[in-house]
Each structure stands twice: as structure tokens, then as C-alpha cells.
Amino acid sequence: MSAQRPARGNSARKNALLFAAVAVLFIGTGFVQSWNSSLGILNMALISAIMALGVNLQWGYAGLFNIGVMGFVALGGLAVVITSSVPLQDAWRAGGPGIVLSLVLGAATIGAAIVVYQKLSRGRLRGVVVLAVLVLGFVIYRAVFDPAASAVEANSPHNAGNIGGFGLPVLLSWPMGGVFAAVAAWAIGKTALGLRSDYLAIATLGIAEIIISVMKNEDWLARGVKNLISLPRPVPYEVNLQKDPGFLAWATDWSLDPVTTSSIIVKLSYAGLFGAVLLVVVVLSELALKSPWGRMMRAIRDNEVAAEAMGKDVTRRHLQIFILGSAVIGVAGAMMTTLDGQLTPGTYQPLRFTFLIWVMVIVGGSGNNWGSVLGGFLIWWLWVMVEPIGLLLMDGITAGLADGSALKVHLQDAAAHMRLLTMGVILLFVLRFSPKGLIPEK
Amino acid sequence: MDFLNAIITFANFVFIPGLAYGAQLALGALGVTLIYGILRFSNFAHGDTMAFGTMVTILVTWALQSVGISFGVLPTALLALPVGIVVTALFVLGTDRLVYRFYRKQKAAPAILVIVSLGVMFIMNGIVRFIIGVDEQNFADGGRFLITAGEFKTATGLAEGLAIKTTQGITLISAVIVCAALFWFLNKTRTGKSMRAFSDNEDLALLSGINPERVVQVTWIITAGLATIAGVLYGLDKSFKAFTYFQLLLPIFAAAIVGGLGNPLGAIAGGFVIAFSEVTVTYAWKKVLTYALPDSLAPEGLIQLMSTDYKIAVSFTILIIVLLFMPTGLFKGKSV
Numbered sequence: 065m066s067a068q069r070p071a072r073g074n075s076a077r078k079n080a081l082l083f084a085a086v087a088v089l090f091i092g093t094g095f096v097q098s099w100n101s102s103l104g105i106l107n108m109a110l111i112s113a114i115m116a117l118g119v120n121l122q123w124g125y126a127g128l129f130n131i132g133v134m135g136f137v138a139l140g141g142l143a144v145v146i147t148s149s150v151p152l153q154d155a156w157r158a159g160g161p162g163i164v165l166s167l168v169l170g171a172a173t174i175g176a177a178i179v180v181y182q183k184l185s186r187g188r189l190r191g192v193v194v195l196a197v198l199v200l201g202f203v204i205y206r207a208v209f210d211p212a213a214s215a216v217e218a219n220s221p222h223n224a225g226n227i228g229g230f231g232l233p234v235l236l237s238w239p240m241g242g243v244f245a246a247v248a249a250w251a252i253g254k255t256a257l258g259l260r261s262d263y264l265a266i267a268t269l270g271i272a273e274i275i276i277s278v279m280k281n282e283d284w285l286a287r288g289v290k291n292l293i294s295l296p297r298p299v300p301y302e303v304n305l306q307k308d309p310g311f312l313a314w315a316t317d318w319s320l321d322p323v324t325t326s327s328i329i330v331k332l333s334y335a336g337l338f339g340a341v342l343l344v345v346v347v348l349s350e351l352a353l354k355s356p357w358g359r360m361m362r363a364i365r366d367n368e369v370a371a372e373a374m375g376k377d378v379t380r381r382h383l384q385i386f387i388l389g390s391a392v393i394g395v396a397g398a399m400m401t402t403l404d405g406q407l408t409p410g411t412y413q414p415l416r417f418t419f420l421i422w423v424m425v426i427v428g429g430s431g432n433n434w435g436s437v438l439g440g441f442l443i444w445w446l447w448v449m450v451e452p453i454g455l456l457l458m459d460g461i462t463a464g465l466a467d468g469s470a471l472k473v474h475l476q477d478a479a480a481h482m483r484l485l486t487m488g489v490i491l492l493f494v495l496r497f498s499p500k501g502l503i504p505e506k
Numbered sequence: 507m508d509f510l511n512a513i514i515t516f517a518n519f520v521f522i523p524g525l526a527y528g529a530q531l532a533l534g535a536l537g538v539t540l541i542y543g544i545l546r547f548s549n550f551a552h553g554d555t556m557a558f559g560t561m562v563t564i565l566v567t568w569a570l571q572s573v574g575i576s577f578g579v580l581p582t583a584l585l586a587l588p589v590g591i592v593v594t595a596l597f598v599l600g601t602d603r604l605v606y607r608f609y610r611k612q613k614a615a616p617a618i619l620v621i622v623s624l625g626v627m628f629i630m631n632g633i634v635r636f637i638i639g640v641d642e643q644n645f646a647d648g649g650r651f652l653i654t655a656g657e658f659k660t661a662t663g664l665a666e667g668l669a670i671k672t673t674q675g676i677t678l679i680s681a682v683i684v685c686a687a688l689f690w691f692l693n694k695t696r697t698g699k700s701m702r703a704f705s706d707n708e709d710l711a712l713l714s715g716i717n718p719e720r721v722v723q724v725t726w727i728i729t730a731g732l733a734t735i736a737g738v739l740y741g742l743d744k745s746f747k748a749f750t751y752f753q754l755l756l757p758i759f760a761a762a763i764v765g766g767l768g769n770p771l772g773a774i775a776g777g778f779v780i781a782f783s784e785v786t787v788t789y790a791w792k793k794v795l796t797y798a799l800p801d802s803l804a805p806e807g808l809i810q811l812m813s814t815d816y817k818i819a820v821s822f823t824i825l826i827i828v829l830l831f832m833p834t835g836l837f838k839g840k841s842v
Contacts, residue, residue: 129617129620131624202811255830256826256829259833261617261620262547262616262620263763263829265548265550265620266548266759266760266763266825267822267825267826267829270756270821270825273753273756273818274816274818274819274822277816277818277819278816280815281813281815281816413749414752415752419624419627419628423628426621477639478636478637481632481635481636481640482636483632484628484635485628485632485633485636487628488625488627488628488630488631488632491621491624491625491628492605492622492626492629495618495621495622495625496605
């Protein structure tokens with residue numbers, strides 16, 4: 065809101081330049097390294113940009129401090145497994161209904177406890193009854209759940225042991241990822257959104273850790289840390305392309321190496337799919353931001369008391385945007401698991417899946433969707449490239465040391481950890497010298 | 507006899523481990539709560555401050571060991587601890603000077619300070635991984651046990667043994683000393699009183715001539731000391747791994763909030779509440795109950811409420827319950 069705001073055309077030119085600069089990074093990687101790796105980075109950058117848009121919805125539009133991004137990403141991944149992995153009839157017959165029943169019973173217990181809490185008047189009786197309902201419900205839940213889960217896990221544990229999926233097309237799992245994340249966000253939002261900003265942060269951090277530990281330990285769900293591999297793909301397999309006579313003829317026509325070309329084509333098709341989703345999310349977010357709803361959100365963010373006085377239901381709006389943002393993150397999580405072709409709960413780490421996304425949003429410019437997209441591309445490129453660059457740097461620094469000296473080996477190993485340091489330095493520099501980010505909110 | 511056996515089993519697997527873990531959490535939570543009380547933000551870099559201090563201590567321990575210095579039955583790390591505290595204190599004072607002070611002068615919103623602390627967390631985490639790597643480091647030496655299970659059994663003639671690790675004993679004793687020293691400092695010394703005054707009412711404290719920068723510096727130094735001690739004790743008791751210290755952040759925050767953010771006494775109580783809840787909920791009670799109950803009632807299953815992998819869910823649940831039903835914590839914290 066400063067008086068000397070740059071003219072609109074000026075800032076548009078600056079933004080175009082910033083995007084062009086990031087494009088140069090990716091094209092440069094294509095020329096210097098290989099197009100294969102450049103496209104590989106681009107695909108994850110597209111997904112990261114969508115995650116950053118989700119965080120931007122929550123933080124940039126509404127000032128909600130969610131550091132449980134990792135949990136929603138993982139739920140999106142789980143949605144892929146449930147929606148599209150092969151159905152396992154035996155496993156379902158062994159324990160499916162039991163598990164569903166127990167989960168319903170568990171939810172009913174919590175619901176009953178809430179009802180009792182609301183109906184009874186304050187006092188010792190209420191506490192005792194609520195506790196009794198919870199304990200009884202927990203015992204019944206375990207009694208139904210335990211045998212069913214072990215029955216599912218006993219079903220050929222070496223290659224399955226999970227409940228299986230619905231075998232639906234994998235593209236359908238992307239919206240399902242959004243739904244999964246939205247349901248979780250509703251439950252979290254209902255309990256934690258009334259809290260102050262840093263409490264919400266700690267609550268979301270905790271939920272994310274719990275979601276990951278459930279996915280690691282509940283083998284019946286998606287095989288836990290045994291990982292679930294060979295999920296279906298929305299694009300052709302490289303090997304099949306290489307056997308396809310039409311493709312081979314086309315490749316020889318253009319005198320291209322069929323192996324490299326097939327992998328580039330697969331990556332390009334992914335990029336097309338991800339790009340389309342990104343475009344939809346950006347356009348919808350921009351429309352929402354410019355609508356009366358978006359203005360109301362920003363009004364609430366900037367002055368909650370005033371907005372409440374104007375008759376806006378702050379809690380409901382917060383819940384709404386918390387669910388929306390989490391759903392966007394869930395979609396991106398499903399896309400990522402589809403790209404990987406496997407669900408590996410052991411690899412979800414908060415530094416990579418929560419805080420890195422936050423760096424993207426802050427560096428890009430909180431409150432600005434294009435900023436989040438730019439931040440997603442730039443930071444993801446850096447995250448990947450800092451390691452080889454750091455290694456080069458370390459080679460330079462240690463060139464004078466004798467080969468095999470302990471210090472040299474240590475320094476070269478340590479180059480792998482340069483990325484955290486770099487991200488921290490970038491975040492602090494942006495916060496200090498350009499707190500509105502590369503593309504500030506208008 | 508069976509009843510005694512039940513008590514010993516309980517003490518061996520629940521009470522003593524819970525006590526040591528609770529003391530470690532309490533020391534961590536004290537640091538979080540002090541920063542919140544004086545600087546008024548939740549410091550997400552605290553887990554990594556613990557890791558940093560422990561790393562320095564480990565490096566000094568190795569240096570001492572390599573020149574043949576040891577501390578008898580006690581771990582050498584205790585000799586290295588003061589160096590670890592000094593280096594960590596210098597480091598956090600440096601980050602305060604370079605990073606936090608700018609936002610303090612600006613009177614930035616707490617959420618911004620939290621994001622800034624995330625940046626500091628990244629850097630500290632990077633430095634720790636850079637210097638010591640991500641592998642597990644065991645640096646406990648000296649005597650392993652105060653009493654081993656076997657000795658206890660022969661001494662008492664009971665069927666169940668009670669083992670007390672040296673590190674558990676050290677943890678408890680140092681926690682008591684540190685807490686006593688801290689409360690003496692906060693309640694009896696001039697600097698400590700000015701810290702409490704600053705925490706209670708900043709404007710009034712400034713009017714009465716308290717130098718805010720000095721209060722902040724002393725707070726950082728104390729926090730560095732608490733974080734390093736907590737980290738080294740945890741590392742001695744379990745083992746050092748850069749990543750586990752980040753995961754301690756949740757139980758530590760839970761402890762500080764359950765006790766009431768900004769309230770040191772609450773932080774200690776919160777640490778033990780969280781630790782004992784985690785241990786009791788994830789412990790398989792079969793053995794204790796078999797001893798304690800008559801034969802006809804002896805349980806068949808493990809009687810484990812939740813698997814140990816879910817202990818994080820326990821601290822989280824307690825945190826949420828406290829936040830929903832008594833938002834200022836068990837002891838009155840300052841947060842609303």
C-alpha cells in the first residue's frame with residue numbers, strides 16, 4: 065500500500081522477466097545436463113507449484129499457519145493406492161467388512177462422546193460419562209478391528225497383505241486425493257482452527273506426523289514401510305513405447321535414439337497432465353482472489369475483529385479455506401505418488417514436504433498465486449541442483465587436499481547436506497530484505 | 507511377593523524410563539517456555555538447537571577420549587558439556603544478533619518470528635548434518651548401570667529385576683540441579699527478577715529501566731544451556747541422531763503448552779505429564795497385571811493400548827485436549 069507503487073506495466077514486465085529467468089534455468093539444465101533430467105525436475109516443480117498454491121490459499125489469503133503440509137501430501141498418496149491399486153478379493157473377504165465396521169464404530173464413539181459432552185451440563189458426571197463412552201468405544205473398536213486387520217495382513221504378506229484398492233483409473237485418484245485431504249482438514253479444522261496461530265502450527269505439525277506414522281504402521285492399509293509398488297500409470301510405459309513399431313518408425317524418421325526419446329515422451333506427457341492441473345488451480349485461485357469472496361478473505365486476514373464486526377463468520381470462512389487449501393495439497397500429493405508409481409511412507413519428511421513448500425511460498429511472495437508458482441519452480445530447481453553444484457564447489461575447495469584424506473572425504477560427503485543450509489539462508493534473506501517475496505501481493 | 511514383583515516390573519519398565527524421559531522433556535520445554543515468555547514466539551529451532559549443542563559436546567568428547575581423558579564411571583560427555591554450552595550460547599547469540607533482533611525492533615507479528623525460526627532451524631539442521639552427518643552416534647562411556655537386573659534379583663530374591671542405567675541416574679540428578687539453579691536465578695537474582703518482570707509486563711519493565719537487550723541475551727544464554735543439557739542427556743540415554751531431535755519438538759512443545767507457555771514450573775510438570783502418558787499408553791501391561799491380579803483374572807493379550815510407534819499421537823492428543831479445555835495450560839501460562 066505504499067505511495068510509490070510501481071506502474072502496472074512495469075511490474076508485469078518484471079514478473080515476465082522473473083518467469084523467463086526460471087525458464088532459462090530449466091532450458092540451461094536441458095542443454096548442460098540432459099533434457100531427461102531437466103524434464104524430471106520440471107515435473108516435480110509443477111507438483112511443488114500446486115502444493116505451494118495450496119499453502120498460499122491458507123497463508124496468503126487467510127493467514128492460517130499450516131505446517132502439516134506433509135500429512136496432506138501423504139493422504140493424497142494414500143488416495144492413489146485406495147482408488148487405483150488392484151483389488152484383492154481374498155483380503156477384502158478376510159477382513160474388509162470388519163475393518164470398515166470398526167472404523168465406523170470408532171467414529172461413532174467419538175461422535176457419541178461429543179454429543180454427551182454437549183448434552184450434559186458441566187460437572188463431574190459429564191467427565192465420567194464422556195470417559196466411560198470413550199473407554200467402552202475403544203474396547204469395542206479394538207475387539208472388532210484387531211482380528212480383521214490381522215486377517216488382512218495374513219493374506220500373502222510377501223507381495224500383498226494390504227486390503228487392496230478399487231482398481232479404478234489412476235487419474236480418478238487425483239480428485240480423490242483432494243477429497244481425502246479435505247476430510248482430514250475438516251476434522252483438524254473443527255478442532256484446531258479456533259486456536260492462536262502458533263498453536264494451529266503445532267497442531268498441524270502433530271497431525272502430519274500422526275498421519276505418517278499411521279501409514280507406516282498400518283500394514284493392512286497400504287503395506288506400511290514395506291511400500292506399495294507398481295501403481296498404475298496414466299501414461300504409457302517406456303518399454304512398451306520402445307516395442308511399438310509406429311513409435312520406432314517415427315523415431316528413426318527423425319533420427320532420434322528410441323530409448324532416450326521414449327523416456328522424454330513419457331515425461332512430457334506427465335508434464336502436460338500436471339501443467340493442465342496447475343493451470344486449472346491457478347485460474348480458479350485467481351478468480352477466487354478477485355471475487356468478493358477473495359476480498360472478504362483478505363479483509364478477515366488483515367483485521368479479524370473488524371471483519372467479524374461487519375458480520376462475517378470468521379471461523380466458518382477459516383474452516384472453508386483451510387479445507388480448500390488442504391484439498392489442493394492432497395491433489396498434488398496424489399499426482400506425486402502417481403509420478404513415482406509407488407507409495408513409500410518412509411520417505412515423507414517434514415523438511416522436504418512441509419518446510420520446503422513454505423520456502424517456496426515465502427520466496428515467491430505470500431498472497432500472490434503467480435508468486436507461489438514461480439517460487440515452486442525456482443526453489444524446486446535449486447533444491448535439486450544445489451547438491452551437484454555443492455559437490456562441484458567442494459571438489460574445487462578440496463582440490464588441494466590429498467586424495468583419500470579424511471577431511472576431503474568428509475567435505476565431499478557433506479556436500480549432500482548443503483541444500484538445507486542453502487534453503488535456510490535463502491528463506492532468511494528473503495524475509496529480511498524482501499519480505500513480500502519476488503512477486504508481491506497486489 | 508507377586509505384588510512386589512508387579513511393582514518392580516512397573517518401576518523397571520514404566521516409572522524409571524518415564525522419569526528420565528520426563529526430565530529430558532522438562533529441560534527442553536523450559537527452554538521453549540523461556541523464549542516464549544521473553545521473546546514471545548514459539549521457537550521451532552529449539553530441537554535443532556539441542557542437536558547443535560549435543561553435536562559440539564560429542565565432538566569435544568571425542569577429542570577428550572582421543573587424548574585419553576575420561577571421567578571414571580561417569581560419561582566423558584559431562585566434562586565436554588560446558589564447552590558445548592558455551593559454543594551453543596555463542597551461536598544462538600549470533601543468530602539473535604543477525605536474525606531475530608531485526609524483527610524484534612520492527613515488532614513483527616509472532617507468526618513472522620515463527621517462520622524466521624523455521625529458517626534458523628533449516629540452517630542449524632544443515633550445519634549439524636554438514637559437520638557430524640546423519641548417522642547414529644553413540645557417545646556414552648563410563649559405567650553402564652547403577653544397578654543391573656541381575657544384581658537386583660540376587661540382592662532381593664525377587665523374580666523380577668530392576669535395572670537403573672547410569673545415564674538415567676545422571677539425567678535425574680542433573681535435571682534437579684539445573685531446575686533448582688534456574689529457579690534460584692529467576693527468583694533471587696536481580697537479572698532473574700528483571701527477566702520475570704519483563705515477561706509479565708514489557709512496558710512496565712522498560713519504564714523501570716530494565717535493559718531489554720540484556721534480558722534477551724541472558725534468556726538466549728540460559729536457553730542454550732538448557733537445550734544443550736537436555737540434548738546431551740537424551741543423547742546419552744538413547745543415542746544421537748540429527749533427525750530424532752527434530753521429532754522431539756512435538757513432545758517438547760506439548761509439554762510446554764500443557765504446563766502453560768511462559769510458565770517454567772508448568773514446563774517441568776508438562777514434561778512429566780507427557781512422558782508418563784506416552785510410556786503408560788504404549789507399554790504392554792500383561793506382565794504387571796499377571797503379577798498384580800489373581801490367576802483367574804490374568805490377561806491373555808498384551809494389554810497394550812497403542813503400539814509404541816504411536817507415542818507421538820499420545821502427546822498430541824493430550825496437547826489438543828489441554829488446548830481445547832484449558833487453553834492457558836495446567837499452570838496459568840500467559841497465552842490466550
